Amino acid sequence: MSTIYDKFGVRPIINVSGASTRVGGALMPAEVIESMREAATESVSMSELQGAASRYISEVTGAEAGYVTSGASAGLTLGTAAIIAGCDLGKIESLPRTDGFKNQLIISREHRNGYDHAARLAGAILVEVGMNEITANAGVRRTEAWEYEAAINDSTVGIYYSQGPDSHPPLEDVINVAKKNNLPIIVDAAGELPPKENLRRFIDMGADLVAFSGGKSLRGPQSTGILCGKKHLITSVALQNLDMDEFFEIWNPPSDLIPKDTLPGIPRHGIGRGFKVSKENVIGLLTALKLFVEDAYVSTYGEQRQFLEYISSSIDDETINTKIHEPIEGSPILTISINLNLHKKSAFDISNELKNGSPGIFVQEVGLEQGVITIHPLNLNEERTKLVTERILKVIQ
Numbered sequence: 001m002s003t004i005y006d007k008f009g010v011r012p013i014i015n016v017s018g019a020s021t022r023v024g025g026a027l028m029p030a031e032v033i034e035s036m037r038e039a040a041t042e043s044v045s046m047s048e049l050q051g052a053a054s055r056y057i058s059e060v061t062g063a064e065a066g067y068v069t070s071g072a073s074a075g076l077t078l079g080t081a082a083i084i085a086g087c088d089l090g091k092i093e094s095l096p097r098t099d100g101f102k103n104q105l106i107i108s109r110e111h112r113n114g115y116d117h118a119a120r121l122a123g124a125i126l127v128e129v130g131m132n133e134i135t136a137n138a139g140v141r142r143t144e145a146w147e148y149e150a151a152i153n154d155s156t157v158g159i160y161y162s163q164g165p166d167s168h169p170p171l172e173d174v175i176n177v178a179k180k181n182n183l184p185i186i187v188d189a190a191g192e193l194p195p196k197e198n199l200r201r202f203i204d205m206g207a208d209l210v211a212f213s214g215g216k217s218l219r220g221p222q223s224t225g226i227l228c229g230k231k232h233l234i235t236s237v238a239l240q241n242l243d244m245d246e247f248f249e250i251w252n253p254p255s256d257l258i259p260k261d262t263l264p265g266i267p268r269h270g271i272g273r274g275f276k277v278s279k280e281n282v283i284g285l286l287t288a289l290k291l292f293v294e295d296a297y298v299s300t301y302g303e304q305r306q307f308l309e310y311i312s313s314s315i316d317d318e319t320i321n322t323k324i325h326e327p328i329e330g331s332p333i334l335t336i337s338i339n340l341n342l343h344k345k346s347a348f349d350i351s352n353e354l355k356n357g358s359p360g361i362f363v364q365e366v367g368l369e370q371g372v373i374t375i376h377p378l379n380l381n382e383e384r385t386k387l388v389t390e391r392i393l394k395v396i397q
């Protein structure tokens with residue numbers, strides 16, 4: 001197997017870990033790659049392009065406005081910056097310094113994760129509520145909505161919520177607290193697509209800002225994401241992300257994205273200027289989003305199942321159990337469970353050997369500690385399926 005990466009001395013790998021960023025995320029469909037190639041051959045006004053992106057994202061999410069960001073993490077930073085600074089040009093200039101502004105975001109202790117660095121980056125102070133009692137084996141209750149309310153004070157600027165299949169308290173309850181207290185709520189929904197309904201679900205519930213990844217199951221460019229939500233917040237995002245090296249007199253952003261006549265002047269480059277999104281990435285993301293919305297990926301799930309069945313049926317070893325798991329919508333997943341009492345290698349050993357061979361095969365991390373190797377078919381094709389099968393058979397002997 002030879003790839004473009006060989007030219008620069010980088011070995012080829014096969015990513016059966018899914019859309020994991022550390023192994024390059026989802027491979028893009030041909031339509032997305034072609035759209036980016038075309039986008040690269042013409043110039044465009046970036047504010048007009050983001051204005052058009054906002055209209056399309058609004059159409060498919062039901063949000064008032066939307067923005068293409070350089071990933072869900074960047075969306076969380078920009079969204080937090082918008083919640084803290086709004087369209088106050090002085091505050092925009094001050095970020096990430098937030099002394100003297102409302103700067104506290106309330107978050108459940110069990111929602112804390114490495115990605116919340118994105119919110120802290122904009123100058124937010126995270127105020128934790130709730131307890132990790134179940135994990136600590138010290139109780140039965142999880143964070144409750146009243147705990148958010150009890151933490152609200154004069155410095156509170158909003159609420160931060162990490163959405164997952166088992167997030168608690170339910171988003172609806174936390175949105176109720178936010179609405180009652182007139183606070184915006186920002187939702188990290190980076191990995192919540194599919195199902196497709198989630199594009200609208202959190203917005204319908206009343207979330208003010210929702211961040212999705214573009215490089216996961218949407219199969220867009222790795223360094224893209226979507227931020228959708230309230231118009232005045234998306235305006236602030238645009239002001240803090242777009243290049244601002246313009247004279248006010250000749251500055252003509254689309255008025256539905258940035259209503260110029262409501263502003264006293266043009267800000268300098270904002271905190272989000274480093275999260276630049278290229279025209280190719282905006283078009284690639286929009287093309288991927290359109291494919292996803294039009295169900296173009298649905299038919300690939302059946303093909304993915306066949307790849308997993310091929311791998312699974314090739315493994316014939318009584319110390320190993322294979323199982324294909326089907327979600328309601330999305331890619332099936334293959335788990336290979338190693339009977340650690342009978343097999344001489346642990347799942348960590350097998351994963352390491354797969355990784356270090358040629359081509360390197362990167363399986364999911366989840367489950368390894370429990371002796372389970374998980375294969376995600378997102379980036380498989382026939383050739384890669386055969387290579388993966390051959391390598392697994394060799395390694396598990």
Ligand SMILES: *Cc1c(COP(=O)(O)O)cnc(C)c1O
Binds near residue numbers: 071073
């Ligand atoms: C992947 C992920 C992110 C980061 O998304 P990017 O698009 O890679 O920036 C943030 N939060 C959660 C929960 C994620 O799973």
